[in-house]
Amino acid sequence: MTMSLLDIMRSASVIPVIAIDDPAHAVPLARALVAGGICVLEVTLRTPHGLGAIRAMAEVPGAILGVGTLTQPDEFAAARDAGAVFGVSPGLTPALIEASRKSGLALLPGVMTPSEVMAAREAGFRQLKLFPAVPAGGVGMLNAIGGPLPDVTFCPTGGISIDTAPKFLACKNVACVGGSWLTPKDAINAGDWAHITELAKAASALRVR
Numbered sequence: 629m630t631m632s633l634l635d636i637m638r639s640a641s642v643i644p645v646i647a648i649d650d651p652a653h654a655v656p657l658a659r660a661l662v663a664g665g666i667c668v669l670e671v672t673l674r675t676p677h678g679l680g681a682i683r684a685m686a687e688v689p690g691a692i693l694g695v696g697t698l699t700q701p702d703e704f705a706a707a708r709d710a711g712a713v714f715g716v717s718p719g720l721t722p723a724l725i726e727a728s729r730k731s732g733l734a735l736l737p738g739v740m741t742p743s744e745v746m747a748a749r750e751a752g753f754r755q756l757k758l759f760p761a762v763p764a765g766g767v768g769m770l771n772a773i774g775g776p777l778p779d780v781t782f783c784p785t786g787g788i789s790i791d792t793a794p795k796f797l798a799c800k801n802v803a804c805v806g807g808s809w810l811t812p813k814d815a816i817n818a819g820d821w822a823h824i825t826e827l828a829k830a831a832s833a834l835r836v837r
C-alpha cells in the first residue's frame with residue numbers, strides 16, 4: 629500500500645533531518661530512531677553520502693525514507709531509485725515542480741511567505757514545509773496563514789526543538805515538524821545509539837493535538 633504524503637506526515641509527529649558524514653553510521657542510526665518510534669526519516673543530500681545512506685536505511689524494517697535538500701531536478705529520480713518515497717526541498721522552482729511530476733516522487737516543498745504558499749498551491753501542492761520556520765515567524769506565522777489559506781498542511785522546520793515542538797504541533801495546520809535535534813553529531817560520532825533512541829522516544833511521544 630502506498631502512503632500519501634499527508635499520511636506520511638500524519639504518521640510522523642517529528643521528522644528527523646539527517647546528514648550522514650560517514651556511511652557506516654546510516655544503518656545503526658536508522659535502527660536507533662525506529663527503535664524509539666521515529667520511522668519517517670529525511671536524509672539530506674547535504675553530504676555526498678546521502679543517496680547511499682537512503683539505499684541502506686530503506687532496508688531497515690519499519691523505516692520510511694525521504695530525501696532532503698532537493699535542489700536539482702536530476703536528484704529526484706536518483707533518490708526515488710535509492711528508495712526514497714518522498715522528497716523535501718528548501719524552496720520551490722518550476723524545474724523542481726516538473727522533476728517531481730516526471731519522477732513521481734512526492735514533494736514537500738519549502739515556502740516562507742503567503743505568496744509562496746499561494747504559488748505552491750496553484751502548482752498543486754497542499755502539503756508544505758514552512759522553512760526556515762522560526763525565522764519566518766513560527767507559530768504566529770502558521771496561525772496567520774491558516775486564516776486566509778486554511779487548505780494547506782505544514783511541516784515547519786528550522787529552529788525547532790523538543791521544547792518548542794509541542795506548540796507547533798498544536799497548530800491546526802501542522803501535521804508534523806522537522807528538526808535536526810534528534811541526530812546530534814557528537815552522539816552519532818560516538819556511536820551512542822542508545823542516546824539517539826532516547827531522543828526519538830521523547831519525540832515520538834509528542835502527538836499532534
Ligand SMILES: O=C(O)C(=O)C[C@H](O)[C@H](O)COP(=O)(O)O
Pocket residue numbers: 645672674696697698716717718759785786787788806807808809
Ligand atoms: O537541509 C535542508 O534541506 C533544509 O531544508 C534545512 C533543514 O530542514 C534544517 O536545517 C533543519 O533545521 P534545524 O532543526 O534548525 O537544524
